[in-house]
Amino acid sequence: MTVDHFWALVEQGRARAHDPSDAEEVAERTRQALTSLAAAGVAELNQPLHDLMAASYRVDLWGAAYQLNGGCSDDGFEYFRGWLLTQGREVFERVVADPDALAGLPAVREAAEEALDLECEDMFGVVADAYHALTGTYDLPATEGRYPELGQFWDFDDDDEFRRRLPRLAGLLGE
Template sequence: MSVDEFWTIVAKARQSAGDSSDAEEVAERTLALLSALPPEQIAALARPLWDLRARSYRWELWQAAYLINGGCSDDGFEYFRGWLLAQGRETFELAVADPDTLAELLAVQRVAADGEDLECESMYGVVWDAYEAATGSIELPCPVTGRYPELGPGWDFEDADEVRRRLPRLAALFAD
């Protein structure tokens, strides 16, 4: 299975959701679609999901999550990226390439107004949850191992000038 196949399943889940902006509902629909597959096919999606998680492990995206959610721990960044996966391929690809594009999303604009967090822990582990639902085991036949890439040099997420320089649209949206 490939990244393309993973995104096809997410697209179907988004189409079948009553509210495609509801990440938890998209995660539930994704889990249902995955759980209907043979266990080998479910397990084969673990690597593509891991690759997407690794690809989105970037300082700039973490800064965006920090700004959007009013802070962002290690786990918070994982769950934010779960939310991002539930938004679909186009949004994910744009945000990974340029996290400042998140300022264009209605969900992010709503968060700026009401302070809600954008997180979806269940989407982040949907392949493992589907495999467990299908087999009763959390042990994949071919375990996925790896390390996240280096984040590179960091910066102070509280430095307003640096935030405005790196993420101008998000900084303007979340200005105090």
């Protein structure tokens, strides 16, 4: 199974969700789609999920998540990236390439207006949960590769630095 297979299942989950902007519902529908596969196929999707999480492990994206969610721990960053997966492949790839593109997403605009956190822990664990539903165990094969180095952190609380690095997002948040 490949990253393309994983994205096809996410899109299936988004299509089956009554509200595709509801990350928790998309995660649940994706989990349901995964459980229609054989356990071995689900296990094979653990690596593509890991690869996507590694691709989005970027300090500039962490800074954006920190600003959007009013803070962002290590776990919070995982859950933010889980939310990002629920937005679908096109959005995910665009935002990973340019975290400032978050400012143009309707879900982000709504979250900013209503002070909502953008997180989805369930999507981060969707493969493990589907595998568990099928087998009764969480013993998935180990993934290969480590998360990349994040690079130089910057002070996420520094409003001037935030405006310099993510100007559209800073404008949206009124910084």
